[in-house]
Amino acid sequence: MKAKVLLPILIAALALGAAQAWAQAVLGAPAPGFTLTDTKGAAHALADFAGKPVVLEWTNPDCPFVKKHYGAKNMQALQTKYVAQGAVWLSVCSSAPGKQGHFSADDWNRILAEQGSAATALLLDPDGQVGLAYGAKTTPHLFVIDAAGNLVYDGAIDDKPSTDSADIPGARSYISEALEAVLAGAPVPVAQTKPYGCSVKY
Amino acid sequence: MRYGAPMRALLTSWILALATLAAAAPIRIGPVAAELVAETKSVAPDQPFTVALRLTLDAPWHAYWTNPGDSGLAPSIEWKLPDGFSAGELQFPYPRAIATPPFMTYGLEGDVWLLATIAPPSDWNETSVVLAAAVDWLICDEYCVPGSADLELTLPVGAAPAEPDPTQVAAFAAARARLPAEPDGWTYRAQRENGRYVLTAVPPAGFAGDMPAAEFFPFAENLIRHNAPQAWRRDGAAYRLELVPADSAAPLPEHLSGVLVGTEPWRAGSPHRALRVVAPFAEVPPRSANPERNPP
Incomplete structure (x- = not known):
């Protein structure tokens, strides 16, 4: 009898704990720091990139919304363009072991080559700690951190929530707008949007 | 192009035969079967009628409501109707909250009927009409799969009023029972109080x-924290539901709009478990000088 009463309390307590761990990232405030290992085995700390704008792009190569932007070479074009202008582009995968999108570093390197990814690195976050700290909900979900280390964009890649790559040319690219503003030292016009995509497979 | 009467009859019968085949066999793509279903056996000029986009989903897959919650995407339809015909918005049944911590999505499961009103013109002189639609959906379980289908439904033109299709009466009644209702006499209001809506x-x-309990599903995607508990209680003659805002510092919207879904029908003798709510916001002075420091 007692166990029946205690179980919901335990679940509630766990839920509360999860809520506290969820999304410490706050727009306009310093972005949460982290250190993660990339697919080549190199460790990257957010602090290493101080002085440069940083993009965090949550990804899962088997998600249809990610396939939309990689299949049409849209994501790669954005990576190439903004890395050339001095930004750091970090793709992040928070898929847990056994879940969709979780791959070994070797498999990831093959996938990145196939995609023609032009990201600075792909960071592995299999325990989801960095994803949860940022409140990454979907793949893709994009964050922009300015050169001063503040979180200045949190949201969707663009304004056309669909899996159809034909929607890309007519879409308003929120990530381009945010990066153009950050590179020009101007305020980001739309700092927060609702990200669209598959859920991150924590 | 003009055809002679025999040619037209031949074409019509050919098109009807094809359409009958299409209507008899929903298009199945993986775990989803998609079809258009008419409520009436025929169409009459100037007499709006109802067509369902029916998506039958194998368990455990789900599609999404208009506000999908933390991730996902609602089905969409692009009608391809003859000139003079118009289609209303898809009407969605109330969703089910699907928790996959830390996320909450608003899903549609099983036999999903999305209704639309089609309005024919007054001068439709053909013997039949072909309703076509390009439909897109996203279904997810552990992972997500998009799908699309070109659907078609041919209906004969007959006298007004068009007769309901007896084989579909129960299904359309069930579909309507899942739409949010607007019964007379209910009033709604919203306020922000101690950091809660x-x-x-x-x-x-x-x-x-x-x-005993009810859940609120907002139409707007960025209004509330979808995964936060909702506190429901009786407050005298009224009911009160506390919601956690997505952003407690955001300017107040004009309305808190969505559907309020009870654990049972709201009224004896009525099947409706969902109420359509449009609650105008009124700003209430905080109870204390530091409302944010008062945990609810």
Whole structure:
């Protein structure tokens, strides 16, 4: 009898704990720091990139919304363009072991080559700690951190929530707008949007 | 192009035969079967009628409501109708909250009927009409799969009023029972109180129900924290539901709009478990000088 009463309390307590761990990232405030290992085995700390704008792009190569932007070479074009202008582009995968999108570093390197990814690195976050700290909900979900280390964009890649790559040319690219503003030292016009995509497979 | 009468008859019968085949066999793509279903056996000029986009999903897959919650995407339809015909918005049944911590999505499962009103013109002189639509959906379980289908339905033109298709009466009644209802006499208001949104639902005088619990699904995607618990309680003659804002510093919207879904029908003798709510916001002065420091 007692166990029946205690179980919901335990679940509630766990839920509360999860809520506290969820999304410490706050727009306009310093972005949460982290250190993660990339697919080549190199460790990257957010602090290493101080002085440069940083993009965090949550990804899962088997998600249809990610396939939309990689299949049409849209994501790669954005990576190439903004890395050339001095930004750091970090793709992040928070898929847990056994879940969709979780791959070994070797498999990831093959996938990145196939995609023609032009990201600075792909960071592995299999325990989801960095994803949860940022409140990454979907793949893709994009964050922009300015050169001063503040979180200045949190949201969707663009304004056309669909899996159809034909929607890309007519879409308003929120990530381009945010990066153009950050590179020009101007305020980001739309700092927060609702990200669209598959859920991150924590 | 003009055809002679025999040619036209031949074409019509050929098109009808094809359409009958299409209607008899829903298009199945993986775990989803998609079809258009008419409520009436025929169409009459100037007489709006209802067509369902029916998506039958194998368990455990789900599609999404208009506000999908933390991730996902609602089905969409692009009608391809003859000139003069128009189609209303897809009407969605109320969703089910699907928790996959830390996320909450608003899903549609099983036999999903999305209704649309089609309005024919007054001068439709053909013997039949072909309703076509390009449909897109996203279904997810552990992972997500998009799908699309080109659907078609051919209906004969007959006298007004068009007769309901007896084989579909029960299905359309069930589909309507899942649409949010707007029964007379209910009033709604919303306010921000101690960092929470509070929705107050006032039943009509003489309301005899006693709803044990209800859940609110907002139409707007960025309004509330979808995964936060919602506190429901009776407050005198009214009901009160506390919701956690997505952003407690955001300017107040004009309305708190969505559907309020009870654990049972709101009224004896009515099947409706969902109420369509449009609650105007009124800003209420905080109870203390530091409302944010008062945990609710």
